[in-house]
Amino acid sequence: MNIFDKTWAWFTADGAWTGAGGIFQRVAEHLGYSALILLIAAVIAVPIGLMVGHTGRGENVVVAITGALRALPTLGLLTLFALWLGLGLVAPIAALVILAIAPLLAGVYSGIAAVDKVTVDAARAQGMTESQILRKVELPLALPLIFGGIRNAALQVIATVTVVAYINLGGLGRYLIDGLAVRDYPRMVAAVVLVALLALIVDALLALLQRALTPRGTR
Amino acid sequence: MKDTDVLDSPNAIEFKSVTKKYGDVVAVDNLNLSIPRGKITVFVGPSGCGKTTSLRMINRMVEHTSGEILVNGEPNTAQEPHKLRRSMGYVLQQAGLMPHRTIVDNIATVPRLNGTSAKSARTEALQLMETVGLDTSLAKRYPAQLSGGQAQRVGVARALASNSSILLMDEPFSAVDPVVRQDLQKELLRLQSELQRTIIFVTHDIDEAVLLGDYVAVFAVGGRLAQFGTPEEILREPADDFVASFVGRDRGMRRLTFAGASDVKIHPLTSQHTPWQQWELKVEDGKPAGWIIDGRTIPGGSLFVEGGTLRDALDSVLSSPSGVGVAVDRNGKVLGLLKSEDVLAATEAERHRRYGVNA
Numbered sequence: 001m002n003i004f005d006k007t008w009a010w011f012t013a014d015g016a017w018t019g020a021g022g023i024f025q026r027v028a029e030h031l032g033y034s035a036l037i038l039l040i041a042a043v044i045a046v047p048i049g050l051m052v053g054h055t056g057r058g059e060n061v062v063v064a065i066t067g068a069l070r071a072l073p074t075l076g077l078l079t080l081f082a083l084w085l086g087l088g089l090v091a092p093i094a095a096l097v098i099l100a101i102a103p104l105l106a107g108v109y110s111g112i113a114a115v116d117k118v119t120v121d122a123a124r125a126q127g128m129t130e131s132q133i134l135r136k137v138e139l140p141l142a143l144p145l146i147f148g149g150i151r152n153a154a155l156q157v158i159a160t161v162t163v164v165a166y167i168n169l170g171g172l173g174r175y176l177i178d179g180l181a182v183r184d185y186p187r188m189v190a191a192v193v194l195v196a197l198l199a200l201i202v203d204a205l206l207a208l209l210q211r212a213l214t215p216r217g218t219r
Numbered sequence: 220m221k222d223t224d225v226l227d228s229p230n231a232i233e234f235k236s237v238t239k240k241y242g243d244v245v246a247v248d249n250l251n252l253s254i255p256r257g258k259i260t261v262f263v264g265p266s267g268c269g270k271t272t273s274l275r276m277i278n279r280m281v282e283h284t285s286g287e288i289l290v291n292g293e294p295n296t297a298q299e300p301h302k303l304r305r306s307m308g309y310v311l312q313q314a315g316l317m318p319h320r321t322i323v324d325n326i327a328t329v330p331r332l333n334g335t336s337a338k339s340a341r342t343e344a345l346q347l348m349e350t351v352g353l354d355t356s357l358a359k360r361y362p363a364q365l366s367g368g369q370a371q372r373v374g375v376a377r378a379l380a381s382n383s384s385i386l387l388m389d390e391p392f393s394a395v396d397p398v399v400r401q402d403l404q405k406e407l408l409r410l411q412s413e414l415q416r417t418i419i420f421v422t423h424d425i426d427e428a429v430l431l432g433d434y435v436a437v438f439a440v441g442g443r444l445a446q447f448g449t450p451e452e453i454l455r456e457p458a459d460d461f462v463a464s465f466v467g468r469d470r471g472m473r474r475l476t477f478a479g480a481s482d483v484k485i486h487p488l489t490s491q492h493t494p495w496q497q498w499e500l501k502v503e504d505g506k507p508a509g510w511i512i513d514g515r516t517i518p519g520g521s522l523f524v525e526g527g528t529l530r531d532a533l534d535s536v537l538s539s540p541s542g543v544g545v546a547v548d549r550n551g552k553v554l555g556l557l558k559s560e561d562v563l564a565a566t567e568a569e570r571h572r573r574y575g576v577n578a
Contacts, residue, residue, distance in 0.1 A: 116318075118311065118313050118315045119315055119316075119317060119318065121280070121311070121315060122309075122311050122314075122315025122316070122317075123315075123317065123328075124280065124301075124304070125278065125280055125304055125309040125311070125315075126304065126305070126309065126328050126329050126332070126377070126381075127301045127302065127303075127304035127305030127306075127329060127332055127381075128301065128332065129301045132332070137317060137319075140319045141318065141319055215318075215319030215320075216319075216361065217318050217319045217320065217321070217361030217362065217363060218318050218319050218363075
């Protein structure tokens with residue numbers, strides 16, 4: 001039996017999908033962590049991106065920070081936080097939030113900054129307040145780039161959240177870490193396939209959402 | 220200004236010693252200017268003369284550095300900028316429509332901001348589309364689906380929707396082609412004859428200024444107001460060398476736009492369509508159809524339409540292959556012929572009349 005047959009066998013084994021430690025449970029954990037991380041990252045990155053994009057102030061700082069954040073090794077960060085904050089949910093969440101902030105911030109900031117200055121000038125001249133300009137003009141027009149950032153962040157988080165298994169949490173990373181420990185390679189291949197599928201499905205769903213939300217005149 | 224009713228009525232906008240500086244650079248230098256109500260006032264000048272800055276200071280898109288701007292007698296700093304802006308229409312050079320909103324929603328922007336219900340704002344917007352000559356079947360389209368001329372009409376409709384007495388127009392027709400520009404200019408004059416708003420119109424084109432303006436303010440480089448007056452005054456008596464050079468070499472011709480041609484004699488056609496030397500006017504269905512010479516037909520020049528200006532009369536003479544102008548009535552039917560010596564005599568008489576001396 002080659003590795004693919006063995007992986008197939010793993011997928012079709014009794015109890016592989018349901019029950020404690022089954023695929024359904026691991027996928028749910030995986031998505032749960034990912035959603036929580038993206039939510040926290042969005043709460044931090046979106047307001048900053050909106051303000052910087054709208055006012056044009058702090059652009060250099062944003063560019064420098066997003067560049068630096070992208071360069072940080074997540075596994076190293078996770079280890080550091082785990083040593084510092086102890087085991088549990090806080091350390092991995094913090095490490096991955098930092099990972100997700102960079103693409104979100106870049107997407108929101110560049111989306112708002114890329115809105116045609118003439119359109120913004122016209123909106124202001126018609127008598128829109130700054131917050132109306134942001135909500136009714138810049139945000140709808142920036143949606144494609146903002147969604148680019150969200151999808152980018154979601155892909156990265158779903159792929160990387162596997163590392164939380166490293167410090168005894170759940171998710172699909174469990175199969176990787178546990179599989180490696182007992183040299184169960186089919187289980188590891190299965191984990192990789194599941195993570196990739198999950199990332200693709202989530203990206204497709206976000207693409208549909210983006211299409212539904214993008215204003216017609218700008219498509 | 221000789222126009223007494225303008226002196227009697229309060230001005231819509233007054234600039235009082237207004238200066239705008241960017242750092243040490245003076246963009247507008249101690250501007251004193253009263254803009255009459257219900258008229259079109261054109262700010263004209265070369266690039267960098269502060270005309271657009273002056274316009275944008277009225278609705279505080281640019282804040283002035285010193286001095287005071289009165290709008291309907293109140294300082295424009297008395298209310299918040301966004302409220303001030305909602306109280307006057309603004310038309311930009313590149314239309315500046317919101318690409319994510321339909322035409323009708325673009326036009327309804329200001330009424331919606333002012334709290335009008337979506338339904339009545341849309342009803343009003345549809346009426347305004349008709350006012351500016353747009354087919355209401357375009358209402359549900361998006362700005363990207365419009366031509367430049369249509370987009371600019373939407374921009375004008377949006378500015379009118381604020382229902383204010385003041386309309387600010389920043390080079391609104393300079394980004395469209397000449398044919399469309401002429402349409403839009405005519406349309407603006409037609410609208411203004413109905414609406415009688417106070418319009419401040421910025422352009423760098425002296426022809427446009429002369430055509431549209433009841434009053435023209437000529438700005439010079441450095442943000443200095445060089446001259447303010449009617450187009451006729453500015454063409455006749457430029458205040459200084461700058462204005463004289465800016466209004467250009469053609470100003471003598473342009474000035475004839477303000478002189479009627481009722482004194483120019485129209486020579487009647489004879490029953491043979493008047494052989495004029497060896498030229499013969501070809502007439503079909505009572506309308507001119509070119510000139511016949513040596514059995515060939517040559518297309519005619521511009522036609523002088525009854526009631527036209529001296530400039531039209533002169534052009535009909537100069538552009539005619541026979542050197543004889545053709546006068547038509549408003550339906551295009553031939554009235555008779557214009558001779559160049561009569562037209563030149565009329566310009567001479569007009570000059571004498573203007574300076575109050577008899578020939």
